[in-house]
Amino acid sequence: MTDKRPLRSAQWFGTTDKNGFMYRSWMKNQGIPDHEFQGKPIIGICNTWSELTPCNAHFRKIAEHVKKGVLEAGGYPVEFPVFSNGESNLRPTAMLTRNLASMDVEESIRGNPVDAVVLLVGCDKTTPALLMGAASCDVPTIVVTGGPMLNGKHKGRDIGAGTIVWQMHEQYKAGQIDLNEFLSAEAGMSRSAGTCNTMGTASTMACMAEALGTSLPHNAAIPAVDSRRYVLAHLSGMRIVEMVHEDLRLSKVLTKQAFENAIRVNAAIGGSTNAVIHLKAIAGRIGVDLELDDWTRIGRGMPTLVDLQPSGRFLMEEFYYAGGLPAVIRRLGENNLLPNPDALTVNGKSLWGNCAQAPIYGQDEVIRTLDNPLRKDGGICVLRGNLAPSGAVLKPSAATPELMKHRGRAVVFEDFDDYKARIADPDLDVDETCVLVMKNCGPKGYPGMAEVGNMGLPPKVLAKGITDMVRISDARMSGTAYGTVVLHVAPEAAAGGPLAVVRNGDFIELDCYEGRLHLDIPDAELQERLAAWQAPEGLLWDGGYRRLFVEHVMQADEGCDFDFLVGCRGAGVPRHSH
Incomplete structure (x- = not known):
């Protein structure tokens, strides 16, 4: 049914008073004729x-x-x-x-x-x-x-934007390719x-x-x-x-x-x-x-x-x-x-x-049938537990099936800088059974919740031919990335969530089938650690928009919007300025 109500724009251009004169006149400096304003x-x-x-x-x-x-x-x-x-x-x-x-x-x-x-x-x-x-x-x-x-092209094969970066960088860190080989895909990725x-x-x-x-x-x-x-x-x-x-x-x-x-x-x-x-x-x-x-x-x-x-x-x-x-x-x-x-x-x-009548081409390869899926359960896995009281997520289609139920020793990085400084250390106490944990990369902590959750594996693990480990953080990861990566842990570490008090050597249980993410320590100890926790310094140091962001951003499970922006305010016409 056609709506007969006046156009919203008519409240600017549809009057013959001083205001209508001004709104139309200034727009006309672009060469717009009268009839374009008529209804x-x-x-x-x-x-x-x-x-x-x-x-x-x-x-x-x-x-x-x-x-x-x-x-x-x-x-x-x-x-x-x-x-x-x-x-x-x-x-x-x-x-x-x-x-x-x-x-x-x-x-x-x-x-x-x-x-x-x-x-x-x-x-x-x-x-x-x-x-x-x-x-x-x-x-x-x-x-x-x-x-x-x-499609990106490299050495006669298709390569995916973003994904090839993660893949070849891991190969470079593992010593499987040299720097020239790593950089050789750069020109062909974005064609x-x-x-x-x-x-x-x-x-x-x-x-x-x-x-x-x-x-x-x-x-x-x-x-x-x-x-x-x-x-x-x-x-x-x-x-x-x-x-x-x-x-x-x-x-x-x-x-x-x-x-x-x-x-x-x-x-x-x-x-x-x-x-x-x-x-x-x-x-x-x-x-x-x-x-x-x-x-x-x-x-x-x-x-x-x-x-x-x-x-x-x-x-x-x-x-x-x-x-x-x-x-x-x-x-x-x-x-x-x-x-x-x-x-x-x-x-x-x-x-x-x-x-309903959309054509499907290609011998059911790219768009598969229900009886031959890429993954039988590809829905985003929502995890809860004492490590993520408000939830965390994992992408099953990008994860290693064998790791979707796993218990491992935590190797903890306090923030992204700590991760970068220590991940390549040959003396880092880590093996493929461990769980990499990174804190203070959430909405308030980074700030902005950067796409750093898909932490690259330690070179000493990559050298064994291992390509995936369980990783947990309050960060996000690029949609082009992959791996058994637990993301969006809420509340985040910088807001005092349990992630903030995970220590090296703690054991963590991941069970995607039951939707569980558990820090394996007694409840009393967890509460003691949380009571002793202190917020990181410097979250608001530079004022401006970043201060506004940190003060008003909501947690990942709430969409990371600002608390004062939630809701529909409508398009009511503001007051005249003249």
């Missing part, structure tokens, strides 16, 4: 283009195709920049500025004369940041992703515009955006340099104008049912653990109650069907050619594994309606 939806194109965010450096061209679609459908496009937090260059971590970017997006939408927005996203944190900001405003919103890079071509966080969040229903079908997987990426951008520009007339706001799409679908899809694709934090934060902004236990309830027991690095063999190009995310959703739906097939999407159809 047309104004569509904001929220662009994270930046040459310092290489994954998003091609977004100017994508924006031009979105504009063509908006104009064709009878709207008027206005492009604006927002903070672009690229994963590859930004220190100490892009996660530190995810919430900052979301604030930029929220206030840019609320304070400007736009009736709807197209979110141009790509690199890891830009997708959740822009969805978080838009969710807080609840205007009609559609996501357009920049797409993954072409085109786009995000990482593995099922890392960028591709995972693109899939999450599509599974949530916030993008058109196939948005997640079309390669960045494929002409069909520009066609999708054009169609998205057309569709957002229709969404304004239909009053199809983000809250009608981002329902609890949509998040349940996304959790199940994340298991099927072998998605990044980072999705746990980002989906929680997006849900918190729109007002949906999403908990860690939902990942157990919805995700566990779901086979991983997509055979992509870092869990499997292939890359995002092959994923798209095999049918992309609609093919995965069809597999789920045909086997009654899609929790909410009727969930609404931005094109006005249900998720199942979009995917």
Whole structure:
């Protein structure tokens, strides 16, 4: 049904008083004629283009195709920049500025004369940041992703962005290859515009955006340099104008049912653990109650069907050619594994309606069948116990099955600097049965919760041919990484969680099948240690945004959003400034 209410932008451009005069007149210095202000939806194109965010450096061209679609459908496009937090260059971590970017997006939408927005996203944190900001405003919103890079190439074989770095660096530390061999893959890893071509966080969040229903079908997987990426951008520009007339706001799409679908899809694709934090934060902004236990309830027991690095063999190009995310959703739906097939999407159809007839190509190799999965249980494993009272997570599809139930002696690093200083020491008291533990790398402790949880193994262990050990921290890890890695331990060490008092020689029990993470010391001793614990110094030393972050960031199980940003504040029009 078409909504007949006045356009939001009309409160700027639709009056004949002094204010309307000024708003229109200053916009006209760009050569905009009168008729563009007469009842047309104004569509904001929220662009994270930046040459310092290489994954998003091609977004100017994508924006031009979105504009063509908006104009064709009878709207008027206005492009604006927002903070672009690229994963590859930004220190100490892009996660530190995810919430900052979301604030930029929220206030840019609320304070400007736009009736709807197209979110141009790509690199890891830009997708959740822009969805978080838009969710807080609840205007009609559609996501357009920049797409993954072409397959990397090295010595005649395909290599995955990010994943090859971890693999070859471990081989270099083990003495299996020399420095020249390690560096030889550098030029071939990133061959085109786009995000990482593995099922890392960028591709995972693109899939999450599509599974949530916030993008058109196939948005997640079309390669960045494929002409069909520009066609999708054009169609998205057309569709957002229709969404304004239909009053199809983000809250009608981002329902609890949509998040349940996304959790199940994340298991099927072998998605990044980072999705746990980002989906929680997006849900918190729109007002949906999403908990860690939902990942157990919805995700566990779901086979991983997509055979992509870092869990499997292939890359995002092959994923798209095999049918992309609609093919995965069809597999789920045909086997009654899609929790909410009727969930609404931005094109006005249900998720199942979009995917029921989706083609699946490639002899069931890239997108496998239910009876031949990559892993029988690929859902994110949520762990609890006296070491993680508020929870921790592990990605089964990237772990070693034999280590998913393990008891080992703790080798403790107080922070990332301590880890770097000692991990290569030949006298480090460690073997492959030990559990590597790293503290003070969580939201407050790093600060920003950097992707350092996939600690590289000690060279003395790598030299034995060992490729995996159990690792535990309050950090995150890149979605391109792999291993039996326990992440997001909450509460974090810097907030006084039990992780803070683990000592060298303590024994730790990991049982992914029972969802248990246990520090094997008497309860009384644990309480004594916690009572004697003192917070690390210097968390707030430099003031500014970092101080704001440390004072207001919530823990990993709560999505690491700021406590004062949770909730939907709407897009009410601010007061006139004149």
